[in-house]
Amino acid sequence: MSGLRWNVGDATVTRVVEREAQLAAGSFIPGATLEVLERNRAYLHPWSVDDEGRMGLSIHALCVEVDGLKIVVDTCVGPHPLPGIFEAMRDDGSFLTALAAAGFARESVDVVICTHLHFDHVGWNTMTVDGELVPTFPNARYLIARTEHEHWSAASEEAKEHATAFTLHNTVDPLFGFGVVDLVETDHRVSPSVALFPTPGHSPGHVSVRIDSVDATAIITGDCVHHPVQLAEPACASGVDDDPVQSTATREALVAATLDTGILVIGTHFPPPTAGHMVTTPDGPRFRPVG
Ligand SMILES: [Zn+2]
Structure with missing residues (x-):
């Protein structure tokens, strides 16, 4: 495991990594060119943009413990077959070992939150045991925004492929048969300290997660932002954003809501x-990493 854990009032949030990668400038965020990264270098180098101008991208679950609950936000790429070049990202089970080591053995998890239904957020929703597909978290309720589920239920195979929502038949559809899904509103309250809030654009029913405990607040972004350069340059949409105009408005709202707040x-x-934290700098709002 990565060892990254944050206290948020009485809550803890633990990062459990499945995979980390360095991707070329302008690849998965077309507007994040070398030039754009260079003008933000003081805020991004070396932790999220390396010496060669490549962008760091991590695939991890964020595991929340609060209100007597163990909550896993997003379940990474997972063990299921993937098309084409994506097959190389398939996980060999190491993620579950890391999850257990972090105190989130799969039987102990109470709630799984899917911020949206792209393949790298729902992969470990299910797994195969003795040839049978089963919920990876047998005692958990799986929370999925109703609007997100409706969108993908109506989408063509081509649209799913384009948006990398190509594992739903293995990772989401079977959950309904197991009776473990709660379709919820995008502002659903999960527990006294944890609530969803809508952050559409990357996908229509995309949600982020807000944790309020004692006098502290944290936000788990989901994919309304993939890389910190997008918090400096909100118009830099991801190549798979469903609606780049909406996703830009969502990022601008996120910056406004968090700027100089300590969130x-x-x-x-x-x-x-x-x-x-989002802080005001002479260059405008910028993300300042902790630690
Ligand atoms: Zn996504």
């Missing part, structure tokens, strides 16, 4: 140190 912003794909 801990925990990035679902941010490389270590992964969490930080």
Whole structure:
């Protein structure tokens, strides 16, 4: 495991990593060119942009413990077959070992939150045991936004493929047969300290997670932002954002809501140190990592 854990009042949030990668500038965020990264270098190098101008991207679960609950936010790529070049990202089970080592053995998890239904967020929702597909977290309720589920239920195979929502038949559809899904509103309250809030654009029913405990607040972003450069340059949309205009508005709202507030912003794909604060700088609002 990565060892990254944050206290948020009485809550803890633990990062459990499945995979980390360095990707070329302008690849998965087309607007994040070398030039754009260079003008943000003071805020991004070396932790999220390396010496060669490559962008760090991490795939991890964020595991919350609060209110007597163990909550896993997003379940990474998982063990199921993937098309084409994505097959190389398939997990060999190491993630479950890391999850247990972090105190989140799969039987102990009470709630799984899917921020949206792209393949790298739902993969370990299910697994195969003795040839049978089963819920990986047998005692958990799986929370999925109703609007997100409706969108993908109506989507063509081509649209799913394009948006990397290509494992639903293995990772989401079977959950309904197991009776473990709660379709919820995008502002659903999970527990006294944890609530969802809508952050659409990357996908129509995308949600982020807010944790309020004692006098502290944290936000788990999901994919409304993939890389910290997008918090400096909100118009830099991800290549798979469903609606780049809406996703830009969502990022602008996220910056406005967190700027100079002390709210801990925990990035679902941010490389270590992964969490930080939005602060006013002479160059405008910027993400300042903690630690
Ligand atoms: Zn996504």
